Each structure stands twice: as C-alpha cells, then as structure tokens.
Amino acid sequence: MSVSGNNQFLRHIPAVDELLNNEEIEALAASMPRSLLLDTLREVIGTVREEIREGCLAPPREHEPRQFLTELIASRTVSLARIKKRPNLRRVLNLTGVVLHTNLGRAVLPAGAIKAINDIAGGYSNLEINMDTGKRGSRYASLEGLLAKLTGAESAMVVNNNAAAVLLALSTLAKGREVIVSRGQLVEIGGSFRIPEVMAQSGARLVEVGTTNKTYPEDYKRAITSETALLLHVHTSNYRIVGFTRETSVVELVQVGREFGLPVMSDLGSGSLFDVTGLGLPAEPTVQEVIHAGPDVVTFSGDKLLGGPQAGIIAGKKALLERMKKNPLTRAVRIDKLTVAALEATLREYLNPSQVKEQIPTLHMLGLNQEALKQKADRLLAALQRETGLPARFTAVETLSAVGGGALPTAHLPSWAVAIEPVGISATVLAAKLRAQDPAVIGKLQDDKLLLDVRTLLPGEETMLIEAVSRALAQRGVAD
Numbered sequence: 001m002s003v004s005g006n007n008q009f010l011r012h013i014p015a016v017d018e019l020l021n022n023e024e025i026e027a028l029a030a031s032m033p034r035s036l037l038l039d040t041l042r043e044v045i046g047t048v049r050e051e052i053r054e055g056c057l058a059p060p061r062e063h064e065p066r067q068f069l070t071e072l073i074a075s076r077t078v079s080l081a082r083i084k085k086r087p088n089l090r091r092v093l094n095l096t097g098v099v100l101h102t103n104l105g106r107a108v109l110p111a112g113a114i115k116a117i118n119d120i121a122g123g124y125s126n127l128e129i130n131m132d133t134g135k136r137g138s139r140y141a142s143l144e145g146l147l148a149k150l151t152g153a154e155s156a157m158v159v160n161n162n163a164a165a166v167l168l169a170l171s172t173l174a175k176g177r178e179v180i181v182s183r184g185q186l187v188e189i190g191g192s193f194r195i196p197e198v199m200a201q202s203g204a205r206l207v208e209v210g211t212t213n214k215t216y217p218e219d220y221k222r223a224i225t226s227e228t229a230l231l232l233h234v235h236t237s238n239y240r241i242v243g244f245t246r247e248t249s250v251v252e253l254v255q256v257g258r259e260f261g262l263p264v265m266s267d268l269g270s271g272s273l274f275d276v277t278g279l280g281l282p283a284e285p286t287v288q289e290v291i292h293a294g295p296d297v298v299t300f301s302g303d304k305l306l307g308g309p310q311a312g313i314i315a316g317k318k319a320l321l322e323r324m325k326k327n328p329l330t331r332a333v334r335i336d337k338l339t340v341a342a343l344e345a346t347l348r349e350y351l352n353p354s355q356v357k358e359q360i361p362t363l364h365m366l367g368l369n370q371e372a373l374k375q376k377a378d379r380l381l382a383a384l385q386r387e388t389g390l391p392a393r394f395t396a397v398e399t400l401s402a403v404g405g406g407a408l409p410t411a412h413l414p415s416w417a418v419a420i421e422p423v424g425i426s427a428t429v430l431a432a433k434l435r436a437q438d439p440a441v442i443g444k445l446q447d448d449k450l451l452l453d454v455r456t457l458l459p460g461e462e463t464m465l466i467e468a469v470s471r472a473l474a475q476r477g478v479a480d
C-alpha cells in the first residue's frame, strides 16, 4: 500500500474516548482499574499505528475501516488486559521430575498445612498470646513442644530459613571468636549461601582443618585454642566425596567437644524426620538420629525433605536456644504467622508415622514406584493422543527424576515421562510456548524432545496440563 494510503487508514483509528464506548471495552472497564485500562488501550493503539505505518496492517476490502479497527483494537485490548491482570507470581505445572525444585517453590504443602493457612490468614489468632494467662506469649510456643517431641531435642525455635538459622546460631555462639570446620564441608548451597561467607557475616572467624577428602578428630583437637567457640559439622547435602575419604562424624565431634568443653553444632541442611530408605532412597541421617548423637545445636530447613513451608528450624540445648532467642537478629529473621500455621500442621502429620508418606506430598512423590509412574505416563499419553490433529508425536519414555533442593544428589530415581516431538517447531520453542500458558508448564529438554516427567504432576493437574499442551501446540505465531 502507498504511503498516502497508509495515512488514510491511520486516520480511521478511533479516539480513546470513542473506544471506551465499545461494548467489549466497557465490560473490561468494570473489572480493572481505569488507569490500567487506559494504559492497555494506548499500548494497543500504539502497536496498531506502528503496524499500519510499516504496511503490515491494511484495510480489508469487505469491512468499513473504522469499524474494522475498533473491533481489532477491542479484541487485542481484551487479550492484553487478561495478561496484565494475571498475578506475577503464578501457578506452574512442574513436569521436571525434580520434587524439591528451588526455582519452582520447593516443597508442595500438605493439605492440612493449606487448611491451617486458610484458617489463620483471614482472621486474628493467638500468635503471641498465652491463652491460660491472657498475657503475652511466644510465637514459637505452638511449635516448640512438637519439635521437641518429634526430634528428641530439649528445645527448639524456628526462623525464616535454614540460612538464617545458621547465621543466628553462629552469631549467638561464636561472634568475634573461632569456629572450626572441616575443609571437606565448606559448601555452597546455591544462590549465595556459602559457609565461609555466612561465617563472615555472623562475625565468627572460620578455622579450616583437615583436607577436602579427609578430616580426623585429631585435626579438630589440634586447632582448638582459647579463642575457639564452636565446632561445626556441615552435612554436605548437595554433593558427595567418594573414594579415599574420612569424615569426622557428629558422634566423634561431640566426643571432641565434651573433652574440651566446647559446644558442637550440626547444620543438617535437608533435615528429614522420616527415614527415606523406606521410599527406596539412599540413607540420609534423620534429625532424630543426629540429635541422639548429642550435638548442642542442629539446624535444618522446613521446605526440603520435611515437606513443609520455608523455615529454618533450630533444635538443641535449652540454654543455648534461650541465648539465641535474645539475640536482636532473631527479630530480623522471625517467621510470620502463616509459616507458623503451615509448619505446625506439617509437623502434626509426623505424629502419625503410618500415614505420613501419603499426607506429605514431597514424601509421596519421592516414594512413587516405577509401576505407578508408568501408569501415570500411559494415562497422560492416551489423553494427549486423543487430542486429534496436534502437530506432534507423543511417546512414553523412561527417565530419571531428582530429589532437588540440594538433597540426596546421588539418589537414582527411575521415572516415566511423556516425550513430545513437535512437528514444525523445535522442542525449545515448544518449551517457551508452554511457559507462556496459564498455568505455565515446565518440562525438560532432551534430544530435541520435551519430556514431561509425571512424578511431579500433582493430583488434579492432568486436565490443565492437557489443555496447556494442546493450546501451545495449536498456536502458530510469527516466530515459528
């Protein structure tokens, strides 16, 4: 089309006020703030104007130009408004098979925890009031007894996450003094949590002993001086040193601590209250076992193998925990009432050991056997194959899931997936289209196929998944 033709067409773009009288846009105005609606309208008008100028949008012969543009702008505004009204934090269907996927929010909460959040969030609660005396109480009171009972520890408290738990413990017990750690345990836990750096933040001085692969009790003993405040054991949760190795166990470290009158702390990382060998996983020390070994303080996460909300649990000797509660840092890392509610409900599930595997989604997913997973994949495969005309080939394939969350890195978790080989687009483009769906779908790419590992597909998500895959495959954008 000629430049003057474009200019002619441009003149038919309706004014904002006129567009606001359009039926579709009027309906939209009832459900979103006016300023957001106006921004959306202007954005759409801007792109339409641009498309006309560049000659990508020409007046259709069979339509009156103004009416054509009004309808086009209205329908695009409705679509764009739907995207803008979507919350930024959205539901994702996890088909990666990584059960504790840190980027996808780690542990899925048990139903009881969700109910507890619901009950507490919409009203007031006895968060910090002692109902017997009517006086001020502790926000940890509802958790302390449960944690002591479940772990065997004298006392317990809970902070925002395990990184905060380690920081608070080190700051309280060793600020300005020395903490002895094995060179084999100076781990980084993703993001920026590195033991030496957390140590520096806490104001404690790190004293490294032993070598990467071998550290003996004697190494700790030789490093002890009048400056020593604490002996620290870090569970190397996210990697394994295999072969020619010697680690000083928590039990041995406790003996050294007793001999020299020094407290011992164990940062357990994952911290499971359940023996995961019962799920077919490699042995991981339970919190109860570690507490039994006698350290003064144990720290672990609420949202790793425990399967609860994000939290850092500190369990151990009462006298040391009392000191931590008085540390001003405690206020900065305290948990909110929703975490208290969810964690209490999660911990209560552990009081019933025969049911816990079914009630805690994390444990349930980790414990799914090959046969159950194959059935799940076959069902999904059949449902996708029933969606006729989709430009893709679907097959059921064997795959490997992972625990995630930096736990049990060597665990071998055989699983089943539906592999999608799209026709006409690459698997990478399909992955991007699936991320744009609502709910979004995240799978794993492998040999130009997109694998949907069914281990982490939750009950009730199958229909949403099938719809999202169908929509993503049916959409044909300019980018294809």
Ligand SMILES: *Cc1c(COP(=O)(O)O)cnc(C)c1O
Binding pocket: 161, 162, 163, 164, 166, 189, 193, 234, 235, 236, 237, 238, 267, 268, 269, 270, 300, 301, 302, 311, 312, 405, 406
């Ligand atoms: C995961 C982990 C942490 C950090 O825990 P968050 O709850 O993620 O803050 C600290 N130490 C170890 C050994 C861990 O595995």
